[in-house]
Amino acid sequence: MDGYSVRKVIGTGSFGRALLVQSRINHENYVMKEILLPKTQSKMANTRREAVLLSRMKHPSIVAFRDSFEGDGHLYIVMEFCGGGDLLQRIQQQKNTLFSQDTILKWFAQMCSGTKHIHDQRVLHRDLKSKNIFLTDDGTVKLGDFGSACVLNSAKAYAHTYVGTPYYVSPEIWDSKPYNNKSDVWSLGCVLYELCTLRHPFQAPSWKSLIMKVCRGSYPPLPQHLPYELHYLVKQMFKTNPKDRPSLHTILTCHRVAGLLRRHLPNKVLDESERRTGRWRREEGEKVASLLGQKTLMTGSTLEGLESCVAPTEAPAEISTSREQRGPRRQWTPGPSDTALQVLANADLLSSGSLATTGQTHSENRERKRWDRSPPEKLLRLLEKAQLSTAFRTYSIHREGEDPLVGPLSPGGSDDTDGPTAGQTEDEERLQPRSDDEDTDFEEDCPCDWMDELEQMSMDH
Numbered sequence: 001m002d003g004y005s006v007r008k009v010i011g012t013g014s015f016g017r018a019l020l021v022q023s024r025i026n027h028e029n030y031v032m033k034e035i036l037l038p039k040t041q042s043k044m045a046n047t048r049r050e051a052v053l054l055s056r057m058k059h060p061s062i063v064a065f066r067d068s069f070e071g072d073g074h075l076y077i078v079m080e081f082c083g084g085g086d087l088l089q090r091i092q093q094q095k096n097t098l099f100s101q102d103t104i105l106k107w108f109a110q111m112c113s114g115t116k117h118i119h120d121q122r123v124l125h126r127d128l129k130s131k132n133i134f135l136t137d138d139g140t141v142k143l144g145d146f147g148s149a150c151v152l153n154s155a156k157a158y159a160h161t162y163v164g165t166p167y168y169v170s171p172e173i174w175d176s177k178p179y180n181n182k183s184d185v186w187s188l189g190c191v192l193y194e195l196c197t198l199r200h201p202f203q204a205p206s207w208k209s210l211i212m213k214v215c216r217g218s219y220p221p222l223p224q225h226l227p228y229e230l231h232y233l234v235k236q237m238f239k240t241n242p243k244d245r246p247s248l249h250t251i252l253t254c255h256r257v258a259g260l261l262r263r264h265l266p267n268k269v270l271d272e273s274e275r276r277t278g279r280w281r282r283e284e285g286e287k288v289a290s291l292l293g294q295k296t297l298m299t300g301s302t303l304e305g306l307e308s309c310v311a312p313t314e315a316p317a318e319i320s321t322s323r324e325q326r327g328p329r330r331q332w333t334p335g336p337s338d339t340a341l342q343v344l345a346n347a348d349l350l351s352s353g354s355l356a357t358t359g360q361t362h363s364e365n366r367e368r369k370r371w372d373r374s375p376p377e378k379l380l381r382l383l384e385k386a387q388l389s390t391a392f393r394t395y396s397i398h399r400e401g402e403d404p405l406v407g408p409l410s411p412g413g414s415d416d417t418d419g420p421t422a423g424q425t426e427d428e429e430r431l432q433p434r435s436d437d438e439d440t441d442f443e444e445d446c447p448c449d450w451m452d453e454l455e456q457m458s459m460d461h
């Protein structure tokens with residue numbers, strides 16, 4: 001802390017404050033996030049995750065990590081200051097003047113490049129939205145706020161928690177199905193749509209209507225003047241079945257829009273991207289998971305100091321190599337949707353008389369093993385009278401433990417989704433993108449009986 005002088009508070013998030021600070025050494029401005037550390041060790045490790053992940057993500061389209069340290073019961077993360085503010089503010093400033101095609105393509109290409117970089121390291125951002133994308137003074141965009149990110153090194157990561165913002169959350173989350181890299185692709189599609197129209201794709205007067213629109217992938221068309229490639233891309237990013245959405249690798253290399261986007265990326269970035277060949281970087285993911293699961297930040301230390309503490313012999317996870325060794329494929333553990341639960345914490349509930357007629361039931365879909373395009377009826381019923389104004393906030397809920405409604409973004413909460421734990425296995429097939437139409441290992445026959453649990457909870461309230 002001594003190395004920085006505080007210039008002003010620039011915002012207060014659910015985690016704590018964001019301060020504009022100046023380095024006493026180089027006199028540059030930085031943003032310092034001040035996060036209250038929880039009391040227990042396990043929760044502390046989760047709080048430290050944002051610092052660890054950000055420190056690993058070195059890319060021109062990602063807010064640069066500078067330093068992190070602890071003191072007075074707080075974790076401080078120092079990062080690059082983006083003088084242009086966030087993209088949401090920028091979009092709002094436009095009033096009704098649409099961005100030029102070049103601006104849209106340039107910013108979107110940068111976002112794709114940054115997101116591809118994190119996906120290559122088996123990390124999901126999970127909260128991509130215009131408010132978490134920042135603009136520098138020279139007009140480039142950078143992904144920020146890794147407070148919701150997770151490492152896909154553990155099948156467990158799928159089972160417990162999803163963190164996200166309802167307006168940007170993909171259909172599979174609402175349906176409590178497994179999420180993966182394609183869930184970030186959906187959220188990025190929402191940001192692209194906002195850039196093209198200055199509006200959110202899924203405008204709705206109620207939660208019910210919002211979820212219905214999301215689950216059906218139903219949005220107003222883009223303005224006619226935009227190129228066909230963008231129309232086509234948006235359509236694909238909003239495919240309700242994650243398998244049908246293109247990966248970031250595809251968008252940047254072989255999608256119809258790739259040529260337009262690549263014109264807006266420096267050769268250096270393209271070369272690096274190609275070097276990684278679109279494969280998830282297992283070894284990097286394991287390194288990150290290892291840091292998250294086994295080590296803590298030392299008071300006053302940087303993450304480089306932290307890295308040196310990791311014993312090279314410590315295996316990050318128990319990894320089996322074949323389907324036989326692994327036993328049956330890991331399933332998404334049925335449990336209430338995080339987001340839905342958080343919403344329900346504040347929601348008035350209806351009697352069970354007003355079922356929305358939304359097409360096929362889940363059991364019918366299970367038999368046919370098809371993607372359910374309709375949101376779960378019970379969820380819609382429960383959310384019918386909830387306030388929609390909270391749908392732009394980030395939510396995170398535990399599915400297990402004493403209080404499932406407390407998440408890492410609530411005081412005293414935590415998010416035990418990632419980091420290696422004893423005996424965990426890695427579902428290699430799920431994590432490894434293959435060709436574009438099959439790089440989502442999606443399990444369609446996951447039962448959705450968490451709805452009963454959810455209904456029971458609402459009755460208990």
Ligand SMILES: Nc1ncnc2c1ncn2[C@@H]1O[C@H](COP(=O)(O)OP(=O)(O)OP(=O)(O)O)[C@@H](O)[C@H]1O
Pocket residue numbers: 010011012013014015017018031033063079080081082083085086131134144145147394
């Ligand atoms: N690197 C950055 N450069 C410039 N402004 C930033 C940067 N990081 C955060 N901010 C700004 O600081 C404020 C707080 O941001 P932060 O992401 O920490 O919380 P939030 O997004 O407001 O809330 P939450 O994280 O709970 O959703 C926001 O106004 C955001 O635009």
